[in-house]
Amino acid sequence: MAPRIALVPDPHGPGGRLQPLDDAGTPLGPPATAPDLAAAVAAAERDGTVRWVWAAADSAYAPLLPRLPDRLARCHDLRLVEALLLAHEGRFGAPRSLGAAWARLHGLPVPPDLPEPGSAESDDGQDTLFAPDRLQLPPGADPLAAVVAVHAEQQRRLTAIRDDGARARFRLLVAAESAGALVAAEMAYDGLPWRADIHDRLLTELLGPRPGVPGSRPRILADLAAELQQALGGRPFNPDSHTQVLRAFADRGIQLGSTRSWELKGVDHPAARLLVRYKELSRIHTAHGWAWQDAWARGGRFRPEYVVGGVVSGRWASRGGGALQIPRILRRAVVADPGWLLVVADAAQLEPRVLAALSQDAGLARTAAGGDLYEALAASAFHGDRDKAKLGLLGAMYGQTSGDIGPLLNTLRHRYPAAMGYVEAAARTGEDGGVVASRLGRVCPPPSADWLDLTEAAETAGDAGGRSARARGRFTRNFVIQASAADWALALLAALRRRLAALPVAGPADRPHLVFFQHDEVVVHTPANLADEVAVAVAAAADEARLLVFGDTPVRFPLTTAVVDCYADAK
DNA sequence: AGACCCGGCGCC
DNA sequence: AAAGGGCGCCGGGTCT
The missing domain is CATH 3.30.420 (Nucleotidyltransferase; domain 5)
Structure with a gap:
């Protein structure tokens, strides 16, 4: 053969x-x-x-x-x-x-x-x-x-x-x-099992009945828009229009820098609360409402198109249907077929664990050898303050410098020099116009010609060029982690697929199969009697991926696994 | 009418 | 002073 x-x-x-x-x-x-x-x-x-x-x-x-x-x-x-x-x-x-x-x-x-x-x-x-x-x-x-x-x-x-x-x-x-x-x-x-009836019921609860005329606002959205108009003095405006919303608030003496919901949440006015609610519901209506269902989720299955390697970091992208952005509330509509179950597994704190394994920082690896990484990090370096530990580490991985995280970064630099040195070296490479690679060798894109022009012009003055260099530094800093996490996730996927194929089944129609993959999370649709074996297979695949990608590391990559009838019950 | 960009927000 | 990485998708707005 x-x-x-x-x-x-x-x-x-x-x-x-x-x-x-x-x-x-x-x-x-x-x-x-x-x-x-x-x-x-x-x-x-x-x-x-x-x-x-x-x-x-x-x-x-x-x-x-x-x-x-x-x-x-x-x-x-x-x-x-x-x-x-x-x-x-x-x-x-x-x-x-x-x-x-x-x-x-x-x-x-x-x-x-x-x-x-x-x-x-x-x-x-x-x-x-x-x-x-x-x-x-x-x-x-x-x-x-x-x-x-x-x-x-x-x-x-x-x-x-x-x-x-x-x-x-x-x-x-x-x-x-x-x-x-x-x-x-x-x-x-x-396809991903998708119950149109449940989706429809959810939409009706949130938005009101499906409008008879496609494109018109469902009742609850229309009511919210009317209330919002009243709350801002009664003059008509379109709540979907950023400029009209800013003007309507300004007319009432409220100057907004933007209409972002986090900014609105800090505004003490009834209209701000109404607008936040309107935006939440409008988002569901336009992005995952009835029109979406008609286009993408027919016949009991949601069938998106996945684009392998669609993101430079090796993450997948999707084309059509927003497969990787399904609002959590709509996971209610993802229900296993009768006699089947969903095994939902997601990697806990994947990216900081990847940083620990990549940098071989002994101290950070100790915090990543067991359960809650942030808890362990807090205990060893942040006087037990888990929020600070998480904020600091995420800031280090994303290149954040704003807010009050300066002292947190200093603590991390002092306690975990190898880990911080690793991301900072990646950032410097990027700022200098270089490329970096994932653990398995996926190489990031080089800077664009525009970027080179911009940063050269900045030699004499720290302006747009300096900003651009720092932005690229943040990109390469994050790339080494995000792309190595994608390496691990792909290895997991491959190992899991092979293990699922090896499970004893009566025929191909009874075989557990992957139905969803979202960066650090997998969902397997399985006959109910095999669910426990699938959960074991996922855990084994995760450990296999650790060994293949990172070799002999004390870092562990635990999964949070749930066996459920409905995706929404997994968390 | 269609191409394009932007603000905004869903997911990780 | 500047101020967090990666995507896809929507509607509004503008330009052609």
């Missing part, structure tokens, strides 16, 4: 072509043509040791999913790996399509990446329906040969990383990012 098989679906039809490869990417025998690609893939997958090599999961895996009897175990996603490699090689942001990588390999002009479907630049025409067209290969080029060649080149570039440890970690990143592509495609296909 070949360890790797390159796979290219036919653009129109169920067939495709396959090419067995060795681990270096060298073809083992001739390519094969399959009239039914799903059947051929399923047959080759039997023992679960194949690593499938494809141009991109959205064109190769997503169309296959409905026709596969079970999920695939492993893949190498050329587009995602190309982006990782380019950044690592100092070519951040170069086009990453199969065609672009192929063109670079042959010294030909490199085609730009096509805009994502659904984005502003995309015409969303028919051509986007045929995913292979997005690969940007020149006419006449053989897609299978291109996949084989680009994969071999990527393997070569991986081998070229000199340092053994760095190479091993980067390979782990490549595998974890690719596993993410599998998870993202599967979660988009399966």
Whole structure:
């Protein structure tokens, strides 16, 4: 059995072509043509040791999913790996399509990446329906040969990383990012269980009945708007308009710097309270109301599109539906199917633990060896004041200098010199125009040309350039932590997916599966009788991720795990 | 009418 | 003095 098989679906039809490869990417025998690609893939997958090599999961895996009897175990996603490699090689942001990588390999002009479907630049025409067209290969080029060649080149570039440890970690990143592509495609296909009836009831309680005329304000919102108008003297204004709101308050002698709710909460006037309430409800109505339900949550499932590596730090992004910003109150609508349960697990205080592991600060690691990190930090350095401990550490990780946190930072610097030195070195690198990397080797973007102009001009005067340099320092300071946390989360996801696939089930339809992933939190939808085993699998996956990403560290990454019927009951 | 930016706020 | 990192999405507002 070949360890790797390159796979290219036919653009129109169920067939495709396959090419067995060795681990270096060298073809083992001739390519094969399959009239039914799903059947051929399923047959080759039997023992679960194949690593499938494809141009991109959205064109190769997503169309296959409905026709596969079970999920695939492993893949190498050329587009995602190309982006990782380019950044690592100092070519951040170069086009990453199969065609672009192929063109670079042959010294030909490199085609730009096509805009994502659904984005502003995309015409969303028919051509986007045929995913292979997005690969940007020149006419006449053989897609299978291109996949084989680009994969071999990527393997070569991986081998070229000199340092053994760095190479091993980067390979782990490549595998974890690719596993993410599998998870993202599967979660988009399966969807998050979503009870439209409960969602509807919640909306009705909060906003009033669904308006008959789409686009008009539901009753409670309309009432609030009217009350607000009365409270500010009765002259009509649109509460959705920032400028009109500022003017309406100013007319009553209340000068606001903005209409942000934290500022309104400090204003002692009935209108301020009404406006805060209006904004809260209006947000739910416009962002996750009935229109959202019609567009995204039909047939009992919410189906967003996840974008693996969509954030430079390696966090995922989403396209459409605001999948990663579901208001907590609406988690009430996420309910397991009858006979099924949700296992909800989130990493407790992930980022400070990542800082402890990255910096190998012995003192901070001791606070991160057990339960509540902030509690331990408070006990050892802040006279038991947990709030101060948390504020100080978050400020250190985000580069905050405002408020009263100066003394807190000084305490941290004194007690945890290695940890503070780590983030401060990252900040200095950024301020100087350098790049930093995550634990596994994901490299941050370099400064823009604008940034370089701005900071050079600032050599003589500390103005916009100095501000810009400090902003970049905050970015790189946070990047090392956020991106290393994303490394860990991806490793967790990959390990968990593998463990779920190994659970004994009667058939694929009874298999526990991931339905949600949000930075440091996972939700698994599982038959009720397997829920305890899933909870064990999540904990084991978290510890496996710790070992893989950070090696021998005393830092622990505990999860808060809940087995629930409804997502809202998890916290 | 459509492109674009901004303020604001949801999530981590 | 300056003043917390990363996103996506909405409506308003402005420009073309």
